[in-house]
Amino acid sequence: MQLHFYGADRAVTGSCHGLTAGGHRILIDCGLQQGRDEVDNSSFPFTPGEIDDVIVTHAHIDHSGRLPLLVKNGFRGRIFATDMTCQLLRIMLLDSAHIQESDALYESRKLARSGKEPAEPLYTAADAEAALALLHPVEYGQMISLSEGIRFRLTDAGHLLGSAYVELWAAEGGETKKLVFSGDIGNVDQPIIRDPSPVSGADYVVMESTYGDRNHETPDDYCAVFSEILNRTFARGGNVIIPSFAVGRTQELLFFFREIKDRGLVPSNPDFPIVVDSPLAVEATRIYSSDLSGYLDDEAGALIAQGVPLFSASNTRLVLTSDESKLLNADRTPKVIIAASGMCDAGRIRHHLKHNLWRPECTVVFVGYQALGSLGRALQEGKQSVKLFGEEVRVNASIETFHGLSSHADHDHLVSWIRQFEAEKPARVFVVHGDEDVSVAFAGELGELGFRTHAPLYRETWDLLTGEILDHGVVQEKKKRSAFQNGSPQYRRLEEAGRQLEEVIRENKGLSNKELAKFTSQIEALLAKWRRDDR
Numbered sequence: 355m356q357l358h359f360y361g362a363d364r365a366v367t368g369s370c371h372g373l374t375a376g377g378h379r380i381l382i383d384c385g386l387q388q389g390r391d392e393v394d395n396s397s398f399p400f401t402p403g404e405i406d407d408v409i410v411t412h413a414h415i416d417h418s419g420r421l422p423l424l425v426k427n428g429f430r431g432r433i434f435a436t437d438m439t440c441q442l443l444r445i446m447l448l449d450s451a452h453i454q455e456s457d458a459l460y461e462s463r464k465l466a467r468s469g470k471e472p473a474e475p476l477y478t479a480a481d482a483e484a485a486l487a488l489l490h491p492v493e494y495g496q497m498i499s500l501s502e503g504i505r506f507r508l509t510d511a512g513h514l515l516g517s518a519y520v521e522l523w524a525a526e527g528g529e530t531k532k533l534v535f536s537g538d539i540g541n542v543d544q545p546i547i548r549d550p551s552p553v554s555g556a557d558y559v560v561m562e563s564t565y566g567d568r569n570h571e572t573p574d575d576y577c578a579v580f581s582e583i584l585n586r587t588f589a590r591g592g593n594v595i596i597p598s599f600a601v602g603r604t605q606e607l608l609f610f611f612r613e614i615k616d617r618g619l620v621p622s623n624p625d626f627p628i629v630v631d632s633p634l635a636v637e638a639t640r641i642y643s644s645d646l647s648g649y650l651d652d653e654a655g656a657l658i659a660q661g662v663p664l665f666s667a668s669n670t671r672l673v674l675t676s677d678e679s680k681l682l683n684a685d686r687t688p689k690v691i692i693a694a695s696g697m698c699d700a701g702r703i704r705h706h707l708k709h710n711l712w713r714p715e716c717t718v719v720f721v722g723y724q725a726l727g728s729l730g731r732a733l734q735e736g737k738q739s740v741k742l743f744g745e746e747v748r749v750n751a752s753i754e755t756f757h758g759l760s761s762h763a764d765h766d767h768l769v770s771w772i773r774q775f776e777a778e779k780p781a782r783v784f785v786v787h788g789d790e791d792v793s794v795a796f797a798g799e800l801g802e803l804g805f806r807t808h809a810p811l812y813r814e815t816w817d818l819l820t821g822e823i824l825d826h827g828v829v830q831e832k833k834k835r836s837a838f839q840n841g842s843p844q845y846r847r848l849e850e851a852g853r854q855l856e857e858v859i860r861e862n863k864g865l866s867n868k869e870l871a872k873f874t875s876q877i878e879a880l881l882a883k884w885r886r887d888d889r
């Protein structure tokens with residue numbers, strides 16, 4: 355019985371883990387690596403045609419975005435997810451295919467000019483459709499048998515509508531092991547969805563660590579804090595521009611805006627217009643406005659019971675076509691414009707930034723994480739002027755960051771989450787889905803709490819019956835960096851040896867003082883030999 359690490363290993367995107375038991379091969383998630391984690395997404399470290407089943411924890415593209423590629427490369431098995439995740443996958447995978455196709459078209463035009471062959475998209479809408487045809491919706495708590503020895507159930511992870519942990523039992527050679535894959539662990543007290551469900555008892559846990567180094571600042575009253583920004587901006591006649599992820603975050607904003615209007619919190623413009631300018635967000639809002647019984651928290655459920663439409667504040671417009679989107683720039687009525695992408699690196703938000711950033715009366719509000727290197731991060735850090743569509747645009751608008759909206763558990767909640775497994779500690783907790791330094795440090799911290807932990811590398815393989823590592827994996831090459839920025843291959847071997855040393859130190863915590871002193875002297879001797887005093 356083997357566990358394989360195929361993605362989001364010491365990285366925050368591209369989740370993919372493999373399990374082989376009794377000859378049956380399954381994947382948990384099949385995500386796209388994005389942003390600064392972007393690597394060559396086009397090949398898999400396994401043969402897709404040999405995978406029997408895939409279980410998807412939730413619809414975010416970094417957990418699901420390579421499903422169409424999997425099918426394109428020969429996968430013909432079943433894809434299991436909650437019914438709501440299946441609904442969201444329908445719109446998100448087609449949107450992702452559309453982005454892949456238009457990126458390839460853009461590349462091909464450039465290649466044609468230099469007399470080269472056109473670029474092939476990573477996958478097409480037809481590949482996405484083929485993947486969607488393999489979806490098998492299941493309910494939370496429903497026990498599903500995949501083969502004679504493997505069964506699983508999904509439990510609400512409280513991260514995105516339909517998100518789940520996977521609890522999986524696998525048998526081989528008369529032994530059964532229980533594995534828990536956390537997917538992304540939700541934040542507490544988010545609007546609309548429930549808090550993460552309890553889960554406990556496992557031989558092995560694979561857990562995320564996105565915010566393993568930070569806690570969230572959470573305002574007591576989201577609506578009151580947000581209203582102050584709206585009120586100030588409308589009083590000076592400006593627009594409020596919100597770059598936002600189309601699925602999840604946009605619907606949370608709509609949920610808050612309805613409440614803000616109901617409570618009359620914006621006296622300068624009580625029925626301010628709201629525009630959602632993103633076809634994907636519009637489709638997602640339609641799904642969020644359908645029957646969500648079985649997925650909502652108590653507050654949202656009670657509102658529905660009173661007949662309150664959760665996402666339709668008055669004076670809200672959903673914009674689909676790009677012509678309609680362009681017309682917005684000519685209309686000077688102060689309003690809220692929500693558009694994707696959330697980090698301003700693509701999509702219609704860039705047009706709205708071009709037309710509003712130079713206007714001192716406007717405000718751009720960031721409501722989500724801005725990765726290093728993104729346009730959103732540059733604006734947050736106070737850049738005075740930015741380039742949009744080849745034009746230099748002066749930043750005169752106010753730039754605000756609204757803290758507190760996060761779909762991920764923060765550091766303290768991640769620690770409480772794993773503590774649910776304290777009674778009978780797992781044989782190993784694998785820490786994934788975090789930046790290199792964060793996942794390694796968080797694994798170390800859980801080690802201090804008495805868990806046997808490890809932050810795996812890409813392509814690592816473990817034997818779950820013996821608990822031993824079979825393949826030490828590799829440091830994954832990032833796309834835009836040269837090999838030497840990461841160091842030579844020999845240097846990377848040294849780095850890996852350093853990581854293993856840290857692990858061995860943790861494993862030997864219980865040794866006698868005499869043994870510990872001996873081990874320490876040996877390391878100190880090495881340090882003395884290699885330390886460079888010229889720096």
Ligand SMILES: [Zn+2]
Binds near residue numbers: 414513514538
């Ligand atoms: Zn997610």
